[in-house]
Amino acid sequence: MNCSNSAVEVSHIYKSFGDTRAVQDVSFSVNPGEIFGLLGPNGAGKTTTLRLILDIYRPDQGQVCVLGGAIDEHRKNHIGYLPEERGLYQDLSLERVLLYMAALKGVPKSQASQRLAEYLDFFELTQYKKKKVKEMSKGMQQKAQIIATLLHKPDLIIVDEPFSALDPVNTQMVKSLLVDLSRQGVAIIMSTHMMQQIEELCSRIVLINHGQVILYGELAEIRRQHKGHAVLVRTTNPLPDLSGVTSCTSHNAAFHIELDDVTTPQMVLNQLVLSGAEVEQFEIALPALEEIFLRVVKV
């Protein structure tokens, strides 16, 4: 198996369940130290792709490299996984469940206990460590699940909807934690429907629909590729009348100006300068990720 230095390298994988093709010719790679976004509508094949990376399923075709090679027991010890639907033993105490999960990742008990105490303190769960998981709120269970994902200090973290059930304070805390971990060199694959979180945290993404890759690459580049024929303008004085404009809408204290087919952004800038408008901001309007998502998924 030829594997590069990427944290994850997915090459032309296919997976079918009976007559249903869940994943078709999906390829992408994730680098160490990056937060990589995995996007797609419901039923697009995201979870299947994650399970193929995690060796829960095996691909019918293609190959998956994880941390420099085919997944094995040693590499599994360096992966942290937070599934969308939470899975912890409900009738056991929080402490016992988390220590068991760490033990399955090969962490010695003394080390696991020490790290657990730190994480419980960080997530303000220390007082609940003897409580049964089922007695905790959804938000607390989500934090517990995040601890289970991180306790063994993984080099690759795969998180599916990591912010669900978290309040804004805890969401911010988890975001900061993920950014810190990526700065330490940890590769993170984040699957979520929250486009703002992707835009905020991820530099690269892959968008899957009907089991196939629709978009893949640098987020900024994808937005540039999907830019419309529009500019974003902010002036201190009222906006003058401009020719070649099909619509003009207010957008965050600026104006989003749609141009007709023959007008270029340069022509609009010239008109603004000639009219004496005091221009504070002038940029090519890039679509939000959500717009791109809706546009490509609907096609």
Add this chain to the structure above:
Amino acid sequence: MAKFLQITFHEYSRHVFRRRFIFALISLPAFMLFAGLISGLAVRSELSSLPVGYIDYSGLLQVPLPEPFVQYVNESDAEKALISRSIQGYYILESDFLQTSHARLVAAKPLGGATQSQFIGQVRQRLLQNLPAEVAQRLASGNQLYVRSADGVRQFGPNDWPGLFLPIGLFFVFMLAIFSTSGYLMQAVTEEKENRTMEIVLTSVTPSQLMGGKIIGSLAIGMTQLIVWVGVILAAVWVGIRIFGFSGSFRISPGLVGLSLATLLLSFVIIAAMMAAVGAVVTEATEGQQITGPFSLPFILPFLFITQILTNPNGSLAVWLSLIPFTAPVTLALRASLVPLPTWQVALSLTILACSAIFSLWLAGRLFRLGLLQYGKHLSLQQMLGRLWLLKGR
């Protein structure tokens, strides 16, 4: 290997230290103790603690018998004592007793078996008192017929009847332990699959490690249950013999114990693997229980043919039932307690059981992987079998 042991220990400790398990563990011995106590009290209420009188016209009992026997000179005194309820009854040894050996008993209701045996023993002792001690002892012990197999390995005597029933009783206890433990296993697999705990665990271990650890953990749970239950039964038997003086011997050959253990342990693996497989493919624990209900039927099938097996332990029906994995444990144990079994039959039966256990584990692994693909979806038997053979890898 370490992870496999982690899972085994986790499964074991998770169930064994639960209130539900501890309750199930003590409920059987508690029920047996309660039932024993009730029947003991019932018997005791029937037994009288009053002395028993006797009138000896034969001159055999010149030296008075010890308590609870009281000597009367004539029948009218004894009758008065009986009417006034000072005694529960009285024996009369007529003057020609030494010739006829006939004695009469006068009582309002039958005396307890133990009291009668005690009186007969005392009379027998007096009859033999002038003979040499060895001869007297031999005569007192009476005839004892032992049937021995030609190789001398098997023996069946008048007091060996418990040896036949004890394996059957232990088998039922074993089956109870196996099915209750496997039930836990199936429920745990279904729940963990549905609440996605399994998905997380599988990012750390292989499906084989997970299933193997769970099955061996269940085996350990079943063994714990069994050791406690069998320990209580043996303790009850010991108490019965030592304290209450029940007669009967419990000679069971070590070979029979070894054979029963081997067949039952292999059966356990088969049942546990099947239960785990069912747990992996069903969507709810209750659905699994409906499917696994009939699993126990083949194991009790030999009891339907128990007469044929006991009357003809080497007949073709008994031999065939010894070779079929599900019926082998009981049939072999029943036959082995009666006749020596041909070595080839034991070897073949154990080989078939071992192969079936390995096949069950393999099948459980396949079905487990198949079940993983079917979150929340029902799977028909046709789909299951169809995909089972087509399933590549996972």
